[in-house]
Amino acid sequence: xxxxxxxxxxxxxxxxxxxxxxxxxxxxxxxxxxxxxxxxxxxxxxxxxxxxxxxxxxxxxxxxxxxxxxxxxxxxxxxxxxxxxxxxxxxxxxxxxxxxxxxxxxxxxxxxxxxxxxxxxxxxxxxxxxxxxxxxxxxxxxxxxxxxxxxxxxxxxxxxxxxxxxxxxxxxxxxxxxxxxxxxxxxxxxxxxxxxxxxxxxxxxxxxxxxxxxxxxxxxxxxxxxxxxxxxxxxxxxxxxxxxxxxxxxxxxxxxxxxxxxxxxxxxxxxxxxxxxxxxxxxxxxxxxxxxxxxxxxxxxxxxxxxxxxxxxxxxxxxxxxxxxxxxxxxxxxxxxxxxxxxxxxxxxxxxxxxxxxxxxxxxxxxxxxxxxxxxxxxxxxxxxxxxxxxxxxxxxxxxxxxxxxxxxxxxxxxxxxxxxxxxxxxxxx
Ligand code: ATP
Ligand code: MG
Numbered sequence: 001x002x003x004x005x006x007x008x009x010x011x012x013x014x015x016x017x018x019x020x021x022x023x024x025x026x027x028x029x030x031x032x033x034x035x036x037x038x039x040x041x042x043x044x045x046x047x048x049x050x051x052x053x054x055x056x057x058x059x060x061x062x063x064x065x066x067x068x069x070x071x072x073x074x075x076x077x078x079x080x081x082x083x084x085x086x087x088x089x090x091x092x093x094x095x096x097x098x099x100x101x102x103x104x105x106x107x108x109x110x111x112x113x114x115x116x117x118x119x120x121x122x123x124x125x126x127x128x129x130x131x132x133x134x135x136x137x138x139x140x141x142x143x144x145x146x147x148x149x150x151x152x153x154x155x156x157x158x159x160x161x162x163x164x165x166x167x168x169x170x171x172x173x174x175x176x177x178x179x180x181x182x183x184x185x186x187x188x189x190x191x192x193x194x195x196x197x198x199x200x201x202x203x204x205x206x207x208x209x210x211x212x213x214x215x216x217x218x219x220x221x222x223x224x225x226x227x228x229x230x231x232x233x234x235x236x237x238x239x240x241x242x243x244x245x246x247x248x249x250x251x252x253x254x255x256x257x258x259x260x261x262x263x264x265x266x267x268x269x270x271x272x273x274x275x276x277x278x279x280x281x282x283x284x285x286x287x288x289x290x291x292x293x294x295x296x297x298x299x300x301x302x303x304x305x306x307x308x309x310x311x312x313x314x315x316x317x318x319x320x321x322x323x324x325x326x327x328x329x330x331x332x333x334x335x336x337x338x339x340x341x342x343x344x345x346x347x348x349x350x351x352x353x354x355x356x357x358x359x360x361x362x363x364x365x366x367x368x369x370x371x372x373x374x375x376x377x378x379x380x381x382x383x384x385x386x387x388x389x390x391x392x393x394x395x396x397x398x399x400x401x402x403x404x405x406x407x408x409x410x411x412x413x414x415x416x417x418x419x420x421x422x423x424x425x426x427x428x429x430x
Pocket of ligand 1: 114116121122123124125126127128259279281282283284285306309310
């Protein structure tokens with residue numbers, strides 16, 4: 001036998017029954033986005049490396065060490081598997097001049113790629129749902145996006161998802177804070193870890209985001225960006241807070257909340273849970289008013305968030321909120337191979353009427369015994385067996401047998417139904 005092949009480390013296969021949970025969650029997301037009038041956008045998985053270097057900032061975890069980048073062997077172009085989708089969405093919006101007739105509300109879902117150490121809630125191929133509102137200056141849209149995420153948690157039945165917000169102000173405000181922050185960190189240089197020392201002058205704000213427990217006290221006492229905000233930035237932040245208050249959305253102001261990407265300004269936020277251990281951030285976002293111009297577009301404000309699908313599914317599981325795995329309405333028992341043509345014709349009529357049916361399929365040794373077919377019917381979880389036996393077919397009928405003792409179906413005992421009128425009795429099988 002040939003050597004077995006495995007998936008790339010940190011990249012998962014997803015199959016039934018879990019894939020049903022994914023489909024269910026995706027369905028909930030689509031409904032939610034439609035209710036908020038966000039429209040779907042699909043951008044390529046592969047983008048020019050330069051997009052992320054320019055869009056995310058050179059001194060970010062992602063650009064420094066997490067990107068899957070490679071050279072196109074045919075033309076030497078530098079390419080990267082997208083580590084996030086905001087940069088790609090903005091590129092697409094700019095490239096197709098989508099804001100020409102006004103702002104846009106967009107959403108996406110799909111795989112992202114980051115070369116991280118795989119662990120619970122952290123994978124190398126993972127999935128995000130994201131929402132972006134482009135061309136809106138806020139703070140109403142900032143609030144809308146946050147409320148929309150909160151509505152999703154409620155819709156999914158999730159609890160223990162806490163909102164944290166902060167304001168990063170504008171670049172000039174950040175640079176005043178940056179000087180104070182660097183001076184403070186320099187005074188405590190002996191307490192900085194290697195990562196922090198490396199970032200001290202390139203991206204000191206990110207040091208506040210450290211996950212190193214030994215540095216928590218230090219960053220806790222560092223100068224707070226919010227104390228450096230001017231009147232306009234504060235007004236934006238306070239207006240957001242008022243809108244959230246008015247919607248009854250609880251939040252905590254976390255002055256140390258910064259985002260992994262350089263492109264954020266003003267509002268930033270995260271939804272965090274204590275139910276998932278270390279990987280507790282399930283959704284994160286903020287305003288990125290400078291990004292569109294940075295990627296070559298006409299300057300326009302924008303705001304968005306992205307949630308981690310694996311973490312949401314993990315949380316749903318931890319909180320017992322995953323739906324029951326779907327089962328077919330019926331299992332078709334086909335004792336004779338000669339009946340297959342008729343059976344398939346009837347099943348199509350039933351399926352067109354919306355009934356889900358798992359058809360017994362034979363093998364090289366024939367159809368198998370009735371007993372083994374009934375066993376499979378039971379195992380399928382179907383409510384009814386449709387028995388296409390020789391005598392039933394000869395009489396132009398199919399026998400419908402309830403398989404579950406719950407007495408919930410509309411057919412309670414074994415019943416014969418006419419093959420030619422399947423469309424009229426189909427609904428009784430649900
Ligand atoms: P973290 O601090 O956990 O590394 P991040 O700041 O890099 O997160 P974002 O880039 O903001 O994360 O991505 C938004 C969300 O996507 C995260 O809150 C998380 O739920 C999810 N996410 C990010 N990276 C991964 C990953 N490697 N595996 C699974 N989910 C991820
Ligand atoms: Mg990360």
